[in-house]
Amino acid sequence: MQQTIQQTVQPNTKSKGLSGFTLKYLAMALMVLDHIHYFFAYTGKVPLFFSWAGRLAAPLFLFCVIEGFTHTHDRKKYFLRIYLISVFMGIIQFSFYNIGYGLVRPDGFFPQNQMLASFSVLIVVLQGFDWCAHKKWGRGLAAILIPVFWPFAIAALAMTFQNPMLNFIINLTAFTVLPAHSFIMDGGTATLIFGVILYLFRKNRKLQAVTFVITCMLWDVVRLLIMAPGLKAADFFMMAYEWMEVFAVIPMLCYNKTLGHGSKRLFYWFYPIHIYVLYALSCILYQFI
Secondary structure, eight states, X not given: OOOOOOOOSBSSOOOSSBOHHHHHHHHHHHHHHHHHHHHHGGGTXXXXXXXXXXXXXXXXXXXXXXXXXXXXXXXXXXXXXXXXXXXXXXXXXXXXXHXXXXXXXXXXXXOOOOHHHHHHHHXXXXXXXXXXXXXXXXXXXXXXXXXXXXXXXXXXXXXXXXXXXXXXXXXXXXXXXXXXXGGOSSSHHHHHHHHHHHHHTTTSHHHHHHHHHHHHHIIIXXXXXXXXXXXXXXXXXXXXXXXXXXXXXXXXXXXXXXXXXXXXXXXXXXXXXXXXXXXXXXXXXXXXX
């Protein structure tokens, strides 16, 4: 990956609007609300609006990833920070699926949070677009097409050979070192599509917002109407409320192109730590309900 990128985001300039770190802190707070509902909804005590508000978290983090990728001085280091944590979380995720006993909550619930894996796949694809923009067509097209078609390739392998050991290795690989976007429940293919849209229109903030809203509505609403034509209007507030992520464009449009003040490491480690802490607490609380 290209290592030296000219930094155009001002690190500490005071300006109206929201800095990059402010957006991240906002996204982090909304994510916590969403995950409180996610892990403790079984109690019946957590209000649904926690999850409504939480719909904005992933798009805001995605927006920050696009900005970070665009302006970082070292893309390799930026990628590795996200990728290595995603591999660690992928191993845990794979363990939930394949070990289960002792890890899964008694009601069968376990976390499926792999947003960093989604971001890892996206960054590779974005680097492919950058290489193509610099007329490095071979590596550029490879970086775009291989991650996109990797899930189809491993599905074909599994169907062709139907070997339990091979399938185990393929699944382990797809959840860890070579994440497959269609295997990821948290973001996955949708994050890849939305991320590409945000990246391609990053130089025109208003157009970026409009295309993001249109893409989200097509993915979240039209897709559901086709797959579940019996959905009622109320269902889009009580069950199928993913479309509420379109409201993330409001803070996106308030971004003032400054970095702001904060800890870079906090965001990388807070994600896995808070997930597993909340899950552990939900398992403990479950024993008393």
